[in-house]
Amino acid sequence: MPAAAPGSLRLIQSLAEPGTDLLRTREEAAAWLRTAGLLPAEAALSNSEHAALLRLREAVRDVLAAHADGREDPEAAARLTKALAEGRLVVTVDPASTVRLASAARASYPSVVAAVAVAIAESAAAGTWLRLKSCPAPGCGRPFYDDCGLPACPVHVAG
Numbered sequence: 001m002p003a004a005a006p007g008s009l010r011l012i013q014s015l016a017e018p019g020t021d022l023l024r025t026r027e028e029a030a031a032w033l034r035t036a037g038l039l040p041a042e043a044a045l046s047n048s049e050h051a052a053l054l055r056l057r058e059a060v061r062d063v064l065a066a067h068a069d070g071r072e073d074p075e076a077a078a079r080l081t082k083a084l085a086e087g088r089l090v091v092t093v094d095p096a097s098t099v100r101l102a103s104a105a106r107a108s109y110p111s112v113v114a115a116v117a118v119a120i121a122e123s124a125a126a127g128t129w130l131r132l133k134s135c136p137a138p139g140c141g142r143p144f145y146d147d148c149g150l151p152a153c154p155v156h157v158a159g
């Protein structure tokens with residue numbers, strides 16, 4: 001098992017997880033999103049939404065790879081920024097002056113993107129975003145949470 005990321009970063013870690021490709025078909029992706037609590041039971045994904053979800057995941061993976069290498073990847077960062085824009089994040093203030101990130105989108109897919117965007121924003125605010133990395137071992141790419149200078153996922157850190 002990869003080291004578990006804290007809090008909302010777990011969502012990003014599971015989204016980026018390789019291996020069993022839960023996002024291979026529209027139906028599998030919708031089922032995965034429902035299990036993650038991101039998609040209402042009655043909602044489905046269109047082909048273009050499924051394609052957008054795959055682009056989002058790819059952008060997340062590329063950014064996590066850049067985290068692992070300690071390098072900047074402007075192209076991946078731009079793709080992630082563009083993919084997250086669909087979540088239409090806004091800041092809400094309630095009567096008790098509690099401030100939250102929320103989505104101005106009403107449709108189900110933009111709400112999924114918004115949940116991912118909020119998770120990234122919260123982890124960045126908590127200082128944990130840069131510690132979520134993808135394993136650089138050949139053929140691995142598993143996302144792991146680096147809380148103590150680990151160079152790779154727990155499977156590859158010894159070898």
Ligand SMILES: [Zn+2]
Pocket residue numbers: 135136137140141142152153154155156
């Ligand atoms: Zn690995």
